[in-house]
Amino acid sequence: MLDIQILRNDLAGVAARLATRGFVLDTTKFEQLEGERKVIQTRTQELQAKRNSASKQIGIAKSKGEDVSAIMAEVANLGDELKQAEVQLGEVQIALQTMLEVLPNMPNESVPVGKSEADNVEVRKVGSVPKFDFAVKDHVSLGEGLGGLDFETAAKISGARFSLLKGGLARLHRALAQFMLDTHIDQHGYTETYVPYIVNSASMRGTGQLPKFEQDLFQVSFGGTSNKAAMVNVYADKFLGDGLVANDANIKVDVENWYLIPTAEVPVTNMVRDEIVPLEKLPMKFVAHTPCFRSEAGSAGRDTRGMIRQHQFDKVELVQMVHPDESYVALEQLLGHAETILQKLGLHYRVVKLCTGDIGFSAAMTYDIEVWLPAQNTYREISSCSNFEAFQARRMQARFRNAQGKPELLHTLNGSGLAVGRTLVAVLENYQQADGSVVIPEVLRPYMGGLEKLAG
RNA sequence: GGAGAGGUGGCAGAGUGGUCGAAUGUACCUGACUCGAAAUCAGGCGUGCGGUACUCCCGCACCGAGGGUUCGAAUCCCUCCCUCUCCGCCA
Incomplete structure (x- = not known):
């Protein structure tokens, strides 16, 4: 995976170097996702900070036996807004992650440029x-x-x-x-x-075989039918929320599988x-x-x-x-x-x-x-x-x-x-x-x- | 496969709803004392992400993983993964 900081700081440079290996980097898409991410992340974190401090105040007030209804009212509507923000943040982060995971490495400067x-x-x-x-x-x-x-x-x-x-x-x-x-x-x-x-x-992802080259691998089933992980352990659930299902067309879901090396x-x-x-x-x-x-x-x-x-x-x-x-x-x-x-x-x-x-x-x-x-x-x-x-x-x-x-x-x-x-x-x-x-x-x-x- | 116990910072180990990112011990770093060391004392010491901000500031997230309940979860509920003990089976 490339360092997202480098993409943020020198997108054109990265695109140019990836181009030498015949890879077209969709810079417009990256900039758009990154722009969204920044707005949504900032807003989400602000809402979380607000919730955290209000909850802390409730705790303090309750321990002193004071009335907390005023503070409770203040955060009453925070929940839905926060949840929505968190879901949006999760979606944009998955989209960014998905994009990053399929970007190839940048060739070292000394690698000869060529097509094949x-x-x-x-x-x-x-x-x-x-x-x-x-x-x-x-x-x-x-x-x-x-x-x-x-x-x-x-x-x-x-x-x-x-x-x-x-x-x-x-x-x-x-x-x-x-x-x-x-x-x-x-x-x-x-x-x-x-x-x-x-x-x-996770291991296949670590060295780069996944998610892009699954077709080159042998997948192993467990006990003949379903492998144990197909009992669905979807890491995206947190971000998907209740309304979305695992096979939603736009969202890459990571199901835990076993593979032969x-x-x-x-x-x-x-x-x-x-x-x-x-x-x-x-x-x-x-x-x-x-x-x-x-x-x-x-x-x-x-x-x-x-x-x-x-x-x-x-x-x-x-x-x-x-x-x-x-x-x-x-x-x-x-x-x-x-x-x-x-x-x-x-x-x-x-x-x-x-x-x-x-x-x-x-x-x-x-x-x-x-x-x-x-x-x-x-x-x-x-x-x-x-x-x-x-x-x-x-x-x-x-x-x-x-x-x-x-x-x-x-x-x-x-x-x-x-x-x-x-x-x-x-x-x-x-x-x-x-x-x-x-x-x-x-x-x-x-x-x-x-x-x-x-x-x- | 059956029965049980457990997963918290480098390690050990508290914490069962609220100023908990987390007591305490130990290891480690810095300083004091010392000729020097040990002992002792004082201080420091997790990771990731973001805020135009790597070592200064602020915020967010992380107590096996993922969901849920709640204003608030290390703590309560659900699912999964892993480790350990005993029994069974097995190379």
């Missing part, structure tokens, strides 16, 4: 494109040849966009995750975490939601290995072959909560931590800085790491490392106590370190041999019982 993926800037290439003196196979053919990759059975069990691993491939998948975790814990100073895979809507970023980052952490606890660095669940609603027909784009995949996620002054240094470090994994695995990759038109909703700056896939003859995203500045922290009220002792929003970052499924794909394709076998990278062999090669 095509305008992203390559930062560096590490390693070189591997040469093969035979016709390369893709990971699907390799995996099926090795007898460990079975999409048909996965489809029978679940449906499209699921995969099933067996034997050496399943173990290689596990080895990759273990190797990544161990590296980040032992060499990069991250604290290992095990977190819930089902989260509430689309990334460990959600549960891990939300650890600090509604917290004020001591200054000396920063930076906080956490790593988690979790499955991730995505509906892929908007990508029908894309990457349908293989395990590149699945409803369920594993990812090792790096998350940091840092002092605002440190977040860009931390981003470079976090990126380096992710790159280390690829380097140790001996995989060729490049780092790309996303342009304003391609960065995600919550991010102020993002680097993607793209690994070379020989069968596709191209680079594919295997990690995305972002600095969210205070965007998520403001939604979460995640703060630290600064040197002056005052609560201040901290900065959050995260990055894949790495996507396990795609790393498996990269290892299979890059380490394939002419006979269809796959050499196991040396760093993984300790996790594979010393095995050097997967062969059918």
Whole structure:
């Protein structure tokens, strides 16, 4: 969420910066709502002050045994007026909040301006494109040849966009995750975490998946029919008053739901939601290995072959909560931590800085790491490392106590370190041999019982 | 699933309709005493929002969450969430 103060003070500036990422800010609507808010809030608070002082006087008078009918008469008509003002205030505040919650973050000044993926800037290439003196196979053919990759059975069990691993491939998948975790814990100073895979809507709201991207998520029902929260816990009730119902067309109602995490970023980052952490606890660095669940609603027909784009995949996620002054240094470090994994695995990759038109909703700056896939003859995203500045922290009220002792929003970052499924794909394709076998990278062999090669 | 107890400021813990944003203790900060420290004494010490006003002023809101009753709610009523204890079931 953006700081409403910045919108008040420099609306045109915000609009200009959001425009670089292709977002049109409705400044007229904001100014109108903000104007209304100011009038209504001032009036409401005046009425509340009046009620408070009158009530206090009644209390004092009664304790002295004096007659209170005169003061009572004075506030007799206050009730209705106040209630009406409070309802109006609630409505305008919800409208403002609803507008704010769907505004994307402002890109950092140094993010290259561009419209799409095509305008992203390559930062560096590490390693070189591997040469093969035979016709390369893709990971699907390799995996099926090795007898460990079975999409048909996965489809029978679940449906499209699921995969099933067996034997050496399943173990290689596990080895990759273990190797990544161990590296980040032992060499990069991250604290290992095990977190819930089902989260509430407040957590999704905190990191920015809600309210705008609900269609990308899997929602979880409770006990088969209604989930417990659908028993309607409507936070807007206070403002809606008696006359309005929850599904009133103009008012967004927040019903408490459960969702499967689309990334460990959600549960891990939300650890600090509604917290004020001591200054000396920063930076906080956490790593988690979790499955991730995505509906892929908007990508029908894309990457349908293989395990590149699945409803369920594993990812090792790096998350940091840092002092605002440190977040860009931390981003470079976090990126380096992710790159280390690829380097140790001996995989060729490049780092790309996303342009304003391609960065995600919550991010102020993002680097993607793209690994070379020989069968596709191209680079594919295997990690995305972002600095969210205070965007998520403001939604979460995640703060630290600064040197002056005052609560201040901290900065959050995260990055894949790495996507396990795609790393498996990269290892299979890059380490394939002419006979269809796959050499196991040396760093993984300790996790594979010393095995050097997967062969059918 | 059954029965019971409870959710108040960093922590502990009072407060069952009225000058309560909230006693007291403790932790923490400042000052005094001291060569210094401890002890002691004095003072300070929640968060968010608004008023063109970050550290000065004023107001509003917040005692798990959301509703309700009332001139007035931490306190009474309703719903939900969470925690703890015992029993049952279960990996």
